[in-house]
Amino acid sequence: MAADKKRLNVEFKSIPESLEEPFLKEFPEYVEGIVRGDPGGFVLTPHYGEHAEELYNFHVRPDDIWVLSFPKSGTTWTQELVWLIANDCDFEGAKRSLNDRSPFLEFPYLLPRKGTPTYGHLPSVEKQMQYREELESPRLIKTHLPLDLLPPQLTETCKVVYVARNPKDVIVSYYYHHKLIKFHYFDGDLESFARWFMNDQVWYAPFFGQVLAAWEKAKNDPNVLFLFYEDLKKDLEGQIRKVAQFLGKSLTDEQLGKLVHHLTFENLSKNSAVNKEDGKKHGVFNADGSFMRKGETGDWQRYFSPEMSRQIDEWTELNLRGSDITFVDKI
Numbered sequence: 530m531a532a533d534k535k536r537l538n539v540e541f542k543s544i545p546e547s548l549e550e551p552f553l554k555e556f557p558e559y560v561e562g563i564v565r566g567d568p569g570g571f572v573l574t575p576h577y578g579e580h581a582e583e584l585y586n587f588h589v590r591p592d593d594i595w596v597l598s599f600p601k602s603g604t605t606w607t608q609e610l611v612w613l614i615a616n617d618c619d620f621e622g623a624k625r626s627l628n629d630r631s632p633f634l635e636f637p638y639l640l641p642r643k644g645t646p647t648y649g650h651l652p653s654v655e656k657q658m659q660y661r662e663e664l665e666s667p668r669l670i671k672t673h674l675p676l677d678l679l680p681p682q683l684t685e686t687c688k689v690v691y692v693a694r695n696p697k698d699v700i701v702s703y704y705y706h707h708k709l710i711k712f713h714y715f716d717g718d719l720e721s722f723a724r725w726f727m728n729d730q731v732w733y734a735p736f737f738g739q740v741l742a743a744w745e746k747a748k749n750d751p752n753v754l755f756l757f758y759e760d761l762k763k764d765l766e767g768q769i770r771k772v773a774q775f776l777g778k779s780l781t782d783e784q785l786g787k788l789v790h791h792l793t794f795e796n797l798s799k800n801s802a803v804n805k806e807d808g809k810k811h812g813v814f815n816a817d818g819s820f821m822r823k824g825e826t827g828d829w830q831r832y833f834s835p836e837m838s839r840q841i842d843e844w845t846e847l848n849l850r851g852s853d854i855t856f857v858d859k860i
């Protein structure tokens with residue numbers, strides 16, 4: 530390793546059980562299991578673990594913008610919003626796939642090592658990583674990795690937007706995501722999924738670990754903007770203004786109106802550059818679901834029994850003890 534490379538002082542080890550067991554059965558080369566960083570405590574795939582240090586040393590550019598989140602928290606929505614503001618409302622340019630305009634940093638390292646028929650359409654892992662390095666400025670990079678595993682100089686170097694969503698809606702959305710994506714092979718019910726989630730046995734867990742770290746970081750770091758999905762739902766225009774101000778961009782009333790229109794769930798879910806419906810064409814998604822599923826706040830109320838909801842509240846309370854963050858369950 531070159532002298533200027535930073536060492537990521539995290540040890541990877543197997544965890545005894547996880548929701549991804551069916552996945553592990555399908556891909557025996559993953560038999561070592563999902564790994565948990567120690568002491569970081571984040572659940573990630575071993576394939577990622579092999580490259581953790583490389584990503585820790587990923588070259589950050591001063592004009593990069595990074596969008597960070599726990600999965601299913603409104604990442605795609607925020608990426609599209611940030612991309613359009615950063616690119617002076619280039620709606621024509623936004624017709625290109627968001628996946629190309631805003632790559633998912635660690636994605637190539639989360640894929641099964643030998644590849645699956647469903648991911649056969651993708652360029653090699655090396656090519657995908659090279660694409661991230663060579664993308665024209667200003668790059669917009671998406672990641673679900675917690676701050677601890679990202680380049681340590683990230684927020685000193687560039688702007689970061691973190692988006693969070695209430696945990697009950699995240700659980701429901703992540704559950705349907707596991708049903709949608711073929712390689713998860715998840716056939717459990719929502720209640721069992723919620724238990725895996727609360728026991729930190731899903732990818733990227735623990736939920737509160739990364740959300741709270743970002744929340745604290747944003748308090749004292751002017752380069753970090755913390756958004757809530759629920760605020761985007763409630764006052765999209767106000768949140769667009771906030772992001773524009775954070776990025777040092779001014780918007781005309783006409784641009785603002787166009788952005789609000791473009792970013793509604795109704796319109797974004799029909800936008801083929803963003804809605805990931807091509808996942809069906811490539812066989813990555815099951816045919817009977819959608820990535821842009823419902824886009825609601827409080828959808829969990831249709832799914833959780835009062836007892837389940839109580840358990841999640843209890844778990845939330847325990848994890849938020851001592852923190853001043855508040856999540857809105859419904860609007």
Ligand SMILES: Nc1ncnc2c1ncn2[C@@H]1O[C@H](COP(=O)(O)OS(=O)(=O)O)[C@@H](OP(=O)(O)O)[C@H]1O
Binds near residue numbers: 598701706792822828
């Ligand atoms: N415009 C708009 N308005 C409201 N909601 C929206 C919008 N765009 C995406 N979504 C919803 O965000 C959920 C997907 O979250 P992510 O983009 O973070 O998913 S991922 O982690 O990147 O896979 C997923 O939530 P659920 O519908 O609850 O499953 C999407 O529908």
